[in-house]
Amino acid sequence: MTADELTALYERYALLVHRRCRRLVGSSADADDLLHEVFLRAQRSAPPREGSSLVWLYRVATHCCFDRLRATARGTRHAQRLDTGEPVVSADADRQALVGMVLRKLDALTCEVGLLHHLDGLTQEEIAAESGYSRKTVGRKLALFEVEFREHWARAGGAS
Amino acid sequence: MSTHPRQLDLERLAAGEAVTAAAHVDACPECQAVVTEIRAASSAFVARHPPLALHEAASRRPAWWRSWWPVALLPVAAAVAFVVLAPEPPERRLKGPALTLFVTRGGATVALGRDERVSEGDRLTFQYEASAPGHLLLLDVERGKAPVVLAAPPKLLASSSFRAPLAFELDASTADEWIVAIFAPAPVSPEVLTLPEQGAPLVACTDCLVEVRRLERAR
Numbered sequence: 001m002t003a004d005e006l007t008a009l010y011e012r013y014a015l016l017v018h019r020r021c022r023r024l025v026g027s028s029a030d031a032d033d034l035l036h037e038v039f040l041r042a043q044r045s046a047p048p049r050e051g052s053s054l055v056w057l058y059r060v061a062t063h064c065c066f067d068r069l070r071a072t073a074r075g076t077r078h079a080q081r082l083d084t085g086e087p088v089v090s091a092d093a094d095r096q097a098l099v100g101m102v103l104r105k106l107d108a109l110t111c112e113v114g115l116l117h118h119l120d121g122l123t124q125e126e127i128a129a130e131s132g133y134s135r136k137t138v139g140r141k142l143a144l145f146e147v148e149f150r151e152h153w154a155r156a157g158g159a160s
Numbered sequence: 161m162s163t164h165p166r167q168l169d170l171e172r173l174a175a176g177e178a179v180t181a182a183a184h185v186d187a188c189p190e191c192q193a194v195v196t197e198i199r200a201a202s203s204a205f206v207a208r209h210p211p212l213a214l215h216e217a218a219s220r221r222p223a224w225w226r227s228w229w230p231v232a233l234l235p236v237a238a239a240v241a242f243v244v245l246a247p248e249p250p251e252r253r254l255k256g257p258a259l260t261l262f263v264t265r266g267g268a269t270v271a272l273g274r275d276e277r278v279s280e281g282d283r284l285t286f287q288y289e290a291s292a293p294g295h296l297l298l299l300d301v302e303r304g305k306a307p308v309v310l311a312a313p314p315k316l317l318a319s320s321s322f323r324a325p326l327a328f329e330l331d332a333s334t335a336d337e338w339i340v341a342i343f344a345p346a347p348v349s350p351e352v353l354t355l356p357e358q359g360a361p362l363v364a365c366t367d368c369l370v371e372v373r374r375l376e377r378a379r
Contacts, residue, residue: 002359007211012175015198015205035209044370045363054172056366063367067292108345108367120168 001043009053010039017057023119024065037064048130055130058120062112106148113138114145164191174198259298259341259371260287277378280332284375286310288341289321294369295347301361303336307350310339334377343369 001009017038022031038061048056106114112131116122124142128135165173165181172179174195185191261272264283272278288296298311340361342348352365363370 001362010211011206012202014209014211015202016171016175018205018209032209041366041370044372045366045368052172052177054168054175054177059366067369112367121166122168 001047006039006043009042009047009057013054013057014039016054017061020058020061021065024062024115025068030068034061034064034068037068051130055116055120055122058116059112059131062115063108066108066111106145109133109137110141110145110148113141114149117142117145118149164188167194170194171198174202258288258290258343258369259339259373261285261339261373262287272373275376277376278330279378280330283329284339285323285328286339286341287321287323288316288343290316290343291319292345293318294343294345297342297344297348297350299340299342299350299353301338301340301353301355302333303355305335307340307353307355307361309350312347316343330375337375339373339375341369341371341373 014035018031018035021034021038022028025031025034038057041064042057042060045060047053113127113133116127116130117124122130124135124138127133127142128138131138133141165179165184169179169181170185170191173182173185175198181191185195262269262285263272263276263278264285265279265281272284278284286298288298290296293315295315296311296313297309300308300310302308338361340353340363342352342363342365344365345367348365348368352368353361353363355361360372360374
């Protein structure tokens with residue numbers, strides 16, 4: 001990806017990527033830093049030949065945030081702040097918070113699949129098409145995500 | 161009015177992507193308002209956070225890039241004349257790029273600077289530091305040839321650093337050449353890497369940490 005292509009990508013998607021990062025890590029300052037990481041990591045990857053660039057960037061952002069949460073071991077604290085996200089996104093703050101709590105408990109692929117499904121509303125077929133993972137893998141990872149989700153929901157005292 | 165599209169579809173539409181929900185949005189003031197808000201906020205955001213800052217960040221090292229690992233080498237690259245025991249690196253870096261190249265010339269071993277050129281007879285070795293558990297794949301990529309796996313050690317532990325026990329000596333090749341380090345939660349194969357006709361190698365792996373070092377030859 002050339003510098004001009006990176007600039008064009010940034011101008012189209014910077015806000016949305018920043019919002020996504022802020023929801024996941026819970027801090028505008030961290031999101032500022034992660035915003036650059038997402039685009040620099042995207043620059044080093046091959047952009048999708050087909051499918052949505054936004055979904056691709058959200059996937060990259062998930063991995064960047066996942067790495068950050070793991071590295072800083074602040075996941076729980078940040079997860080508890082997930083409900084301070086932008087009002088333009090889903091209003092289900094409780095679900096967002098629990099998604100954030102399991103983020104650092106799971107492997108990166110499981111997180112990616114779970115977030116695309118629960119946060120963005122993509123179907124398993126859509127996730128498979130966008131990510132290149134097999135439908136079987138998506139289903140397996142989503143099942144794992146949901147088991148963990150229920151477990152952490154129960155631990156957090158949420159209603160079943 | 162039919163059911164509103166997903167938020168994701170409105171975001172894609174605001175970013176200029178083609179979505180099937182466009183027809184709904186054209187006829188739905190509520191969804192149009194969301195798309196308009198995103199577009200306005202996006203313009204304002206980019207004005208406050210111009211791409212210039214991104215390019216400045218590109219010239220620094222990414223924050224998620226702080227670990228290196230040494231490796232084992234296979235003396236199969238055309239650019240590699242022969243393998244020798246690697247000298248001890250003169251320093252152990254605590255922060256910085258994941259991958260560090262060391263060059264031995266004239267009996268001295270130093271870290272290879274980002275803009276430093278290499279020559280025939282230089283002996284290179286590598287060091288890699290991992291801040292998280294994962295798998296390293298180290299490749300030598302030379303234009304016109306298939307990538308060569310320099311190292312694919314067993315899973316690395318977090319916060320550990322490892323240096324290559326072997327070094328290789330550069331031959332007289334003048335083809336474009338890169339050292340590519342791919343670090344991933346699960347093992348990856350060299351097939352994730354492609355080399356376009358122009359420019360540096362690309363790695364199709366969204367959850368990988370990728371570092372590419374070009375071997376600039378002295379003229």
